[in-house]
Structures are given as structure tokens and as C-alpha cells.
Amino acid sequence: MKRISLLGCGAIGTQLALAIDCGKIPATLTHVYDGSKEASLSLVEKLKNKPIIAENSHLLSSYPVDIVVEAASQEAVKDVALSVLQNKRDLMIMSVGALLDESIYDVLSEACKDFKKTIYLPSGAIGGLDAIKSVKDEIESLSITTTKHPRSLKGAKFFETSKINLDSLDCATTIFEGSAREAVSLFPANINVAALLSLCGIGSEKTVVTIVADPATNKNTHHIEVGGKFGKMTFTIENIPDPSNPKTSRLAILSAIETLRKYCSNEIHIGT
Ligand SMILES: NC(=O)c1ccc[n+]([C@@H]2O[C@H](COP(=O)([O-])OP(=O)(O)OC[C@H]3O[C@@H](n4cnc5c(N)ncnc54)[C@H](O)[C@@H]3O)[C@@H](O)[C@H]2O)c1
Structure with missing residues (x-):
């Protein structure tokens, strides 16, 4: 054992x-x-x-x-x-x-x-890393859009300087667009999946991350698009948040x- x-x-x-x-x-x-x-x-x-x-x-x-x-x-x-x-x-x-x-x-x-x-x-809250790893040398673009309820984003370093008030959002709102490197430093507990994608894909500068806060959702959703010489892949994972920590998905x-x-x-x- x-x-x-x-x-x-x-x-x-x-x-x-x-x-x-x-x-x-x-x-x-x-x-x-x-x-x-x-x-x-x-x-x-x-x-x-x-x-x-x-x-x-x-x-x-x-x-x-x-x-x-x-x-x-x-x-x-x-x-x-x-x-x-x-x-x-x-x-x-x-x-x-x-x-x-x-x-x-x-x-x-x-x-x-x-x-x-x-x-x-571990692949964490996403799927598709096995396929992305296999086409690694042929990837030309890689992006992930993560949509979470505002309560799953609360406490992130990003809000120390941002004017966005998560409590006042009444519809799905894009709160961040940038590289995986920036996303991981501004949302360290929320966006580990962007780090995983960068590490097995084309690196953290070229991986594009969008974060959407949606007060109407009860899921942590990740939509991944990968394109290159090999063709194209898209993955959408709709995760149930863990009841004891809504930042973390059950998956x-x-x-x-x-x-x-x-x-x-x-x-x-x-x-x-
Ligand atoms: N790879 C992924 O897909 C993925 C998904 C979800 C969460 N995570 C990450 O995994 C980690 C754990 O997630 P969780 O949902 O269990 O979080 P959690 O907040 O529920 O638990 C973390 C625990 O670690 C303790 N802790 C924090 N820093 C510590 C330190 N330096 N030394 C000792 N103890 C420390 C805290 O006291 C807390 O009890 C987090 O960093 C989270 O961002 C990764």
C-alpha cells in the first residue's frame, strides 16, 4: 500500500x-x-x-x-x-x-x-488535456472562457484595484480578458484550469483567458477552444461547485x- x-x-x-x-x-x-x-x-x-x-x-x-x-x-x-x-x-x-x-x-x-x-x-475542473497535449506542437490559438457566479469569484486579488462591484451585477458580465499569466496572478484561487491549459499547450502568455461573472448561473462553466494545423477542438464543461467551497468544482x-x-x-x- x-x-x-x-x-x-x-x-x-x-x-x-x-x-x-x-x-x-x-x-x-x-x-x-x-x-x-x-x-x-x-x-x-x-x-x-x-x-x-x-x-x-x-x-x-x-x-x-x-x-x-x-x-x-x-x-x-x-x-x-x-x-x-x-x-x-x-x-x-x-x-x-x-x-x-x-x-x-x-x-x-x-x-x-x-x-x-x-x-x-490532475486535470482538475476541465477535460480535454489529453488531446491538447497530443497536438501541443501544432497549436496556433488556445482560449478559455470561464463563467462563474459572482460568489465563486469573491476575494480575488483582482478586486483590490478593480471598480467592479460583484454584488451589484444583474446580468452576465465580462470582468477580465487577458493572458493566463495575468489571470492566474489576479485570480489565484479561481483559475487553476488556465494554468493547466498553459502548461500543456502554448504557454501562459499566448493562452487567452476571459472571465465572466453571471449572477444567474449555478455552475462553474469552462469553454475551451483550440485551433491549429491539426484541426479544431472545443470543450465545454459545466461543473457543479462544491458546497463547502464554491470556488472549487466537484470535477x-x-x-x-x-x-x-x-x-x-x-x-x-x-x-x-
Ligand atoms: N487544479 C484545479 O483544477 C483546482 C481546482 C480547484 C481548486 N484548486 C486549488 O486547490 C487548492 C485547494 O482547494 P480547496 O477547494 O480545497 O481550498 P479550501 O480553501 O477549501 O482549502 C484549502 C486549505 O488549505 C489551507 N492552507 C492554505 N494555505 C496553506 C499553507 N500555506 N499551509 C498550510 N495550509 C494551508 C487552508 O487553511 C484551507 O484549510 C487551492 O489552491 C485551489 O485554488 C485547484
């Missing part, structure tokens, strides 16, 4: 831990850590097989685990990712936006080679569970 430690006990971390606890992911969750002690305690309380609460996030990779799972924040990735690899553990990252910082991406990429370890980035959680389940299982792997 693989041994796992978990950084972040919020919406995603909790569902991952429950999936391990009920045997859906064939593994043992040995340690957890969350900056909020309350979040760690509340998660441990929900589990039959109780993991130990680590004293700090850096200790998570010092125990004899196979993989550290990050489901916390971009800051957490910046803080611990390198030491996880140096401690010769694999790493699964949910806060993918952190990797759009080129210096971080390059350092982690080198460390994977140096320490012969792997970083896993992102299920995708994290499936990535970890695959990592822990010996089986036939389907898809690119």
Missing part, C-alpha cells in the same frame, strides 16, 4: 482523505497538516483511520511516505514543493497556478530529474481522487 501525507484539509483535502479512508484510493493516509489547526482536527475527526497531524508542512515529506499531496494554496507550493522532491517523495499539486512562475517551474522540473521523482497535476475533486487512485493502483492505464 502506498503511504500518503496531505497538505491542506479544505474542500479537496477532505474529500481525498475520505476517499482513502473508505478504500476507494488503496493507500494509507499517515499525516496531515493545515495552517488552520481547526481544519486539521475537523478532518481527522471525520476519518475512521486517523492520520497524525504534523507540526508543520515541511515535516510531511520527512516521514516515510511515497507521495505528498498539496491541496492548500500557491504559497504552500512555493514553500514546500522543492523540499518534498529533495526528500525523494513524489508530489501531487492542486494549486497549479504556482507553476506559472517560470523560475519555480524550472527549479521543480530540474529537481524531478535530479531526485528521480514525479510531480502529478476538480473527482479528478484529484482519480489521479491519486491511479497512482496507488497497479492496472491498465487508459488515455494519453
Whole structure:
């Protein structure tokens, strides 16, 4: 059985831990850590097989685990990712936006080679990454339009300087258009999918992101268009937001569970 430690006990971390606890992911969750002690305690309380609460996030990779799972924040990735690899553990990252910082991406990429370890980035709240990866060298344009209810966008750094008042919107309104690089820095907790698309497509400067706030929607919808020598692809994913964190889609959680389940299982792997 693989041994796992978990950084972040919020919406995603909790569902991952429950999936391990009920045997859906064939593994043992040995340690957890969350900056909020309350979040760690509340998660441990929900589990039959109780993991130990680590004293700090850096200790998570010092125990004899196979993989550290990050489901916390971009800051957490910046803080611990390198030491996880140096401690010769694999790493699964949910806060993918952190990797759009080129210096971080390059350092982690080198460390994977140096320490012969792997970083896993689940497809998160979108589909189609397998196909996009395959046509990577032939892509000429790549865009994503994300539509969310205003409450799913609240608290983003973008609103510190913008005049838009999310509470006063009465119809679908485009609030941002720009590159994936800008989108990820202004909406760090809302637009990880744009980071994923950039990383497996044509990079964060050329990936075009539009964000729409729609008070009439109850979904997190992503519409992706990819064009190039290979032809054209469009994907539309209408996600149900997670009840405990409306910024996070149910599919992102299920995708994290499936990535970890695959990592822990010996089986036939389907898809690119
Ligand atoms: N890849 C994707 O498609 C995708 C989709 C949704 C969310 N995410 C990202 O995954 C992460 C987790 O999402 P969530 O919905 O579970 O969020 P959440 O807010 O429900 O939970 C995050 C938890 O991590 C803790 N935390 C944050 N920073 C920390 C740090 N530096 N050290 C220790 N603990 C820390 C918080 O206290 C919180 O309990 C977020 O960064 C989110 O943006 C990615």
C-alpha cells in the first residue's frame, strides 16, 4: 500500500482523505497538516483511520511516505514543493497556478530529474488535456472562457484595484480578458484550469483567458477552444461547485481522487 501525507484539509483535502479512508484510493493516509489547526482536527475527526497531524508542512515529506499531496494554496507550493522532491517523495499539486512562475517551474522540473521523482497535476475542473497535449506542437490559438457566479469569484486579488462591484451585477458580465499569466496572478484561487491549459499547450502568455461573472448561473462553466494545423477542438464543461467551497468544482475533486487512485493502483492505464 502506498503511504500518503496531505497538505491542506479544505474542500479537496477532505474529500481525498475520505476517499482513502473508505478504500476507494488503496493507500494509507499517515499525516496531515493545515495552517488552520481547526481544519486539521475537523478532518481527522471525520476519518475512521486517523492520520497524525504534523507540526508543520515541511515535516510531511520527512516521514516515510511515497507521495505528498498539496491541496492548500500557491504559497504552500512555493514553500514546500522543492523540499518534498529533495526528500525523494513524489508530489501531487492542486494549486497549479504556482507553476506559472517560470523560475519555480524550472527549479521543480530540474529537481524531478535530479531526485528521480514525479510531480502529478490532475486535470482538475476541465477535460480535454489529453488531446491538447497530443497536438501541443501544432497549436496556433488556445482560449478559455470561464463563467462563474459572482460568489465563486469573491476575494480575488483582482478586486483590490478593480471598480467592479460583484454584488451589484444583474446580468452576465465580462470582468477580465487577458493572458493566463495575468489571470492566474489576479485570480489565484479561481483559475487553476488556465494554468493547466498553459502548461500543456502554448504557454501562459499566448493562452487567452476571459472571465465572466453571471449572477444567474449555478455552475462553474469552462469553454475551451483550440485551433491549429491539426484541426479544431472545443470543450465545454459545466461543473457543479462544491458546497463547502464554491470556488472549487466537484470535477476538480473527482479528478484529484482519480489521479491519486491511479497512482496507488497497479492496472491498465487508459488515455494519453
Ligand atoms: N487544479 C484545479 O483544477 C483546482 C481546482 C480547484 C481548486 N484548486 C486549488 O486547490 C487548492 C485547494 O482547494 P480547496 O477547494 O480545497 O481550498 P479550501 O480553501 O477549501 O482549502 C484549502 C486549505 O488549505 C489551507 N492552507 C492554505 N494555505 C496553506 C499553507 N500555506 N499551509 C498550510 N495550509 C494551508 C487552508 O487553511 C484551507 O484549510 C487551492 O489552491 C485551489 O485554488 C485547484
